Amino acid sequence: MNELVPTHETGPASLAEPIWKIRWKLTRRSLRQNWEIFKESRIGMLGIILIIAFGIFGAMWPIMINTVWDPMVYDPVVGFDPMMMHPSPPSGTHLLGTDPIGRDILAQLMHSTGREFLLGVLSALITVVIGTAVGTAAAYYGGLIDTFFMRIADIILLFPFIPLLVVVGAMVKLSFLPFAIIMGVLGGFGGITIILKAQALSVSVRPYIDAARVAGGSNFHIIVSHIIPNVLPLSFLYMMFSVTSAILSEATLSFFGVLNIDMSWGMMIHTADVAGYLFDFARYWWLWAPAGLAITLFCAAFYMVGRGLDEVVNPRLRKR
Amino acid sequence: MALPAATESKDVILEVSNLSKYYPVNQGFFTRQKSLLHAVDNVSFQVNRGEVLGLVGESGCGKTTTGRLIVRLATPTSGRILIEDTDVAEIKGQDMMEFRQKVQMIFQDPYESLDPRMTIFDIVAEPLNVNGIGTFEEREAQVEEMLSLVGLAPPSAFLFRFPHELSGGQRQRVAIARALVVRPSFVVADEPTSMLDVSIRTGIMKLMAQLREDLGISYLYITHDLAVARYLCDRIAVMYLGKIVELGNSEDIVKRPLHPYTKALISAVPVPDPAIDRPLPNIKGGVSKPIDPKPRCRFYDRCPESADSCAEAENPELRDIGGGHLVACHLL
Numbered sequence: 001m002n003e004l005v006p007t008h009e010t011g012p013a014s015l016a017e018p019i020w021k022i023r024w025k026l027t028r029r030s031l032r033q034n035w036e037i038f039k040e041s042r043i044g045m046l047g048i049i050l051i052i053a054f055g056i057f058g059a060m061w062p063i064m065i066n067t068v069w070d071p072m073v074y075d076p077v078v079g080f081d082p083m084m085m086h087p088s089p090p091s092g093t094h095l096l097g098t099d100p101i102g103r104d105i106l107a108q109l110m111h112s113t114g115r116e117f118l119l120g121v122l123s124a125l126i127t128v129v130i131g132t133a134v135g136t137a138a139a140y141y142g143g144l145i146d147t148f149f150m151r152i153a154d155i156i157l158l159f160p161f162i163p164l165l166v167v168v169g170a171m172v173k174l175s176f177l178p179f180a181i182i183m184g185v186l187g188g189f190g191g192i193t194i195i196l197k198a199q200a201l202s203v204s205v206r207p208y209i210d211a212a213r214v215a216g217g218s219n220f221h222i223i224v225s226h227i228i229p230n231v232l233p234l235s236f237l238y239m240m241f242s243v244t245s246a247i248l249s250e251a252t253l254s255f256f257g258v259l260n261i262d263m264s265w266g267m268m269i270h271t272a273d274v275a276g277y278l279f280d281f282a283r284y285w286w287l288w289a290p291a292g293l294a295i296t297l298f299c300a301a302f303y304m305v306g307r308g309l310d311e312v313v314n315p316r317l318r319k320r
Numbered sequence: 321m322a323l324p325a326a327t328e329s330k331d332v333i334l335e336v337s338n339l340s341k342y343y344p345v346n347q348g349f350f351t352r353q354k355s356l357l358h359a360v361d362n363v364s365f366q367v368n369r370g371e372v373l374g375l376v377g378e379s380g381c382g383k384t385t386t387g388r389l390i391v392r393l394a395t396p397t398s399g400r401i402l403i404e405d406t407d408v409a410e411i412k413g414q415d416m417m418e419f420r421q422k423v424q425m426i427f428q429d430p431y432e433s434l435d436p437r438m439t440i441f442d443i444v445a446e447p448l449n450v451n452g453i454g455t456f457e458e459r460e461a462q463v464e465e466m467l468s469l470v471g472l473a474p475p476s477a478f479l480f481r482f483p484h485e486l487s488g489g490q491r492q493r494v495a496i497a498r499a500l501v502v503r504p505s506f507v508v509a510d511e512p513t514s515m516l517d518v519s520i521r522t523g524i525m526k527l528m529a530q531l532r533e534d535l536g537i538s539y540l541y542i543t544h545d546l547a548v549a550r551y552l553c554d555r556i557a558v559m560y561l562g563k564i565v566e567l568g569n570s571e572d573i574v575k576r577p578l579h580p581y582t583k584a585l586i587s588a589v590p591v592p593d594p595a596i597d598r599p600l601p602n603i604k605g606g607v608s609k610p611i612d613p614k615p616r617c618r619f620y621d622r623c624p625e626s627a628d629s630c631a632e633a634e635n636p637e638l639r640d641i642g643g644g645h646l647v648a649c650h651l652l
Binding site for chain 2: 016019022206207208210211213214215216217218225226229230
């Protein structure tokens with residue numbers, strides 16, 4: 001009955017441009033449209049501005065240390081200013097003062113910014129990649145796979161991992177990269193999986209999934225080209241929130257001094273704490289306030305971007 | 321089941337025999353006895369090549385389940401489905417690809433059956449893509465040809481649009497193009513017009529009739545609308561609670577309904593004449609649940625003509641009462 005074999009009388013490829021160019025244009029258009037919606041959200045824009053500000057702040061570090069500052073004095077870890085008593089309050093030479101062992105607070109703050117970005121983004125990326133893959137697989141295949149991963153997620157959610165890491169950290173000092181990976185993996189198998197699984201579940205019962213199956217699509221094809229693209233906006237949203245949680249955990253663990261990280265915002269507060277200056281925190285405010293504020297604003301910035309993205313991803317939240 | 325012997329198997333494209341699909345309900349830890357929902361219960365029918373068979377019935381009578389079983393979106397509890405003499409349940413691996421090209425489905429809701437993140441081009445080309453048909457240029461030519469065939473012209477104006485930029489009627493045309501782009505010989509159309517405005521409905525129906533002529537497709541047309549079925553279908557099968565109660569030529573069914581349920585259905589179709597005085601359908605009660613049904617006639621509880629003997633008798637079988645008109649009723 002298939003005597004109507006494909007005829008190519010409409011001519012071969014009558015597309016005006018190569019296909020990748022068209023797709024690129026479509027992607028750009030949809031990004032532009034989403035940006036328009038995102039711009040409407042003040043809280044999201046504030047977040048973006050804060051992140052850019054932190055970016056500039058962090059990018060200034062290598063410039064400062066190579067041009068203005070003397071590495072002997074301003075090195076965040078081994079620097080020492082022999083010209084004054086420590087900790088010294090903010091002054092012309094040390095804009096944010098020095099810590100108990102004579103290191104410049106501003107230099108420490110700047111030096112740490114880039115690391116915090118790297119830690120946050122790296123662990124959030126790991127979280128989202130694992131969360132999306134596991135959530136989608138659990139939703140699509142169900143059964144044993146679903147039960148297995150959901151119980152793991154429950155355990156991670158319920159188990160207090162920060163205290164555990166404090167105890168483990170007392171024995172094995174985790175350095176920067178392993179810590180980012182552990183936070184990413186814990187996040188990926190934890191709460192995010194449940195949220196992304198819920199989304200994947202609602203996608204996988206839509207009629208277009210049946211339609212793809214009738215078209216002859218394999219399970220792999222359906223997951224990769226239908227379910228994941230429809231879960232991805234939510235993944236991206238939760239990536240923002242993951243950054244926040246990774247930074248917070250790092251700050252907490254650094255504060256307890258159980259990480260093998262030479263300098264970070266949490267480490268700065270830790271330094272003040274072990275030297276006993278936090279007992280008189282009002283007088284020695286420059287020892288903890290800059291780092292504390294940086295942690296708060298940095299986490300808030302990513303959270304606010306997440307809130308702004310929420311309105312893009314979830315049309316029901318939009319004001320108009 | 322007593323069916324008239326299958327006509328020449330050459331002409332039969334789809335043969336469904338004793339097809340059943342039961343879904344378990346309240347399957348808890350502590351409930352030992354599990355109940356079964358009889359979605360499709362011992363159904364047999366055939367579709368001849370080039371024919372359109374309408375499957376008519378109210379919501380929940382199992383017509384969509386029947387369609388899903390035929391395209392293997394669900395596996396039957398028992399019974400057999402033969403499409404062009406291959407058993408659908410036994411298709412595996414490479415044959416599956418062939419089957420997917422031969423049998424396609426058009427879905428009810430054009431707002432939900434197209435992936436919102438794909439362009440029209442990707443949607444229509446997907447069946448070609450996943451089955452590895454043709455080069456990119458060939459696919460593109462086929463997609464364009466198909467789009468103009470379903471009345472989306474010029475195709476280039478639609479290729480790189482997203483579904484949300486199209487109207488309901490246009491989306492359903494895209495869905496039809498997608499189903500037909502692999503040149504299937506058999507298509508299950510699951511209420512393709514029910515979600516559309518009345519004004520667009522005729523356009524889609526005409527298109528489907530036209531495509532049947534042009535491409536020689538056989539349809540199983542699932543609908544709850546007898547008027548649509550009469551317009552499009554050669555034969556109509558009326559389903560009630562998982563059973564076919566009447567099957568015959570469209571005109572026969574509409575003009576001379578024999579089963580009490582069909583009569584009630586026909587009397588419910590609005591007539592565009594205010595002067596006509598129609599008797600009220602005298603059907604009792606609501607739809608009964610098809611969970612663990614009694615073995616008697618499914619329509620017994622609501623039947624206006626039921627005799628006492630119906631209460632005791634087994635469920636009636638489909639019987640030929642002449643001229644290919646099959647009815648399942650004890651009283652005939």
